[in-house]
Amino acid sequence: MSKMNRPNLEHHEFGVRKFGLVNWLGLYTLYKKEVMRFTSIYLQTIIAPVVSMLLFLAIFTIGIGKFRAEINGVAFVVFIVPGLVMNAMMQNAFANNSSSLMMGKMQGNIVDILMPPISAGEMMLAITMGGATRGLVVGLSTGIAMMFVVDFSIQHIWAVVLFGVLGSVVMALLGVLGGIWADKFDHLGMISNFIITPATFLSGTFYSITQLPEFAQIITMFNPFYYLIDGFRYGFIGQSESNIYITLLVSISTCVGLWVWGYYLIKIGYKIKS
Numbered sequence: 001m002s003k004m005n006r007p008n009l010e011h012h013e014f015g016v017r018k019f020g021l022v023n024w025l026g027l028y029t030l031y032k033k034e035v036m037r038f039t040s041i042y043l044q045t046i047i048a049p050v051v052s053m054l055l056f057l058a059i060f061t062i063g064i065g066k067f068r069a070e071i072n073g074v075a076f077v078v079f080i081v082p083g084l085v086m087n088a089m090m091q092n093a094f095a096n097n098s099s100s101l102m103m104g105k106m107q108g109n110i111v112d113i114l115m116p117p118i119s120a121g122e123m124m125l126a127i128t129m130g131g132a133t134r135g136l137v138v139g140l141s142t143g144i145a146m147m148f149v150v151d152f153s154i155q156h157i158w159a160v161v162l163f164g165v166l167g168s169v170v171m172a173l174l175g176v177l178g179g180i181w182a183d184k185f186d187h188l189g190m191i192s193n194f195i196i197t198p199a200t201f202l203s204g205t206f207y208s209i210t211q212l213p214e215f216a217q218i219i220t221m222f223n224p225f226y227y228l229i230d231g232f233r234y235g236f237i238g239q240s241e242s243n244i245y246i247t248l249l250v251s252i253s254t255c256v257g258l259w260v261w262g263y264y265l266i267k268i269g270y271k272i273k274s
Contacts, residue, residue, distance in 0.1 A: 026118035027126045034130025038096055045092070046138055053088045053142045057081070057149060060206070071208045074237050078152045081143075082233040083205035086167050088142045090200055090225070091192075093135030093171035094178065097127055098188050101179025101272075110272055120267040124176065124259070131172030132165065139164055152236060159235030159244070166251045167228040171196075173258035180265050180272060199225050204233075209241055224254040 038045040061077050068076040104110030113123060146152075154160055174196070182188045203226040209217050220226050221242075231247040234240035240247060266272070 023118050023122055026116050027122045030113060030116075030118065030123065030126035031129050031133075034096070034100060034127060035133055037100060037130075038134045045096070045134060046141060049088050049092050049138045050141050050145050053084045054145055054149070056084055057146060061149075072210075072237075072239055072241075074239070077150050078237065079208075079233070080206050081146055081150055081152050082236045083229050085139050085143050085146070086164070086229050086232045087200055087205055089135040089139035089164060089168050090171040090228070091196065092138045093131045093168045094175040094192070094196055096134040097131035097172050097175030098178040098182070098191070099175075100127065100130070101176065102182055102185060102188055105179075105272065106184070114269075114273065120263055124263050124266055127176055128169060128172045128259075128262075131175050132168040135168030135171060136164060139168070154236055155238035156235045159231055161235075162248075163228055163231035163235065163251065166255055167232060170224070170228065170251070170255050170258060173255065173262050176262045177258065177265070180262070180270060183271075199223055200229075203229050204241070205229060224250060227251050227254075 057077070057080070060080060064076075070076065071079045101110070104113070118126075178188055178191045182191070203220065203223050209220050209226070212220065227242065227247045227250045230240050230242055231244065231251060234244055234247070
């Protein structure tokens with residue numbers, strides 16, 4: 001082949017794909033992987049949590065609902081519905097991401113998401129959206145199921161949507177942090193049993209914090225889950241126990257703080273690249 005007819009290898013790149021500022025294809029593919037992971041076993045990841053929350057509702061309704069006085073002028077059963085829905089969203093958003101990363105590390109296939117040309121921010125966003133999606137799907141399914149059991153209404157749809165998304169994102173981010181930190185499933189169980197579950201159950205899910213002693217109310221104010229549930233409940237009953245703007249500020253700040261923390265850990269490859 002003559003010099004004139006040979007391709008100029010110095011100025012032509014073969015097999016190199018240009019993604020631009022954001023690798024949207026990689027981001028979407030990873031997000032789709034996370035969504036397909038939980039939708040493929042929907043009986044376990046979606047139906048089971050809905051049934052669990054309905055059992056909680058049945059226990060409280062049959063056991064103490066008829067004997068419990070109204071809370072802030074709202075029937076007890078109606079008061080706890082938003083807390084149960086938010087609880088279902090938060091726990092499943094956390095479980096999705098923590099188990100996904102934990103399984104990836106234990107099985108060694110986490111390399112499949114580390115090798116493609118996606119940045120730490122794109123990886124963080126895709127995994128977070130996957131967990132948040134599961135949380136929102138479970139929350140929506142739980143809310144629809146409870147509509148056939150409890151007569152409740154929505155006063156502020158914007159608050160329901162906004163705090164529902166924030167709650168799912170916060171717990172999805174916590175799931176990322178937990179999945180990165182944990183070395184075995186026992187560690188995830190420890191986080192869930194000793195941190196996540198107590199923090200969510202003791203954040204006003206089943207009661208008004210005004211019923212607590214003053215020192216317990218002060219402690220609750222440092223629980224970020226309290227603000228998520230209070231804001232979510234505000235969308236249903238039109239009342240909040242704290243200033244709704246402070247509630248929104250704390251929720252957004254928690255989300256941003258967890259995002260920065262998770263992004264940093266993925267960026268340096270903490271426990272996922274060694």
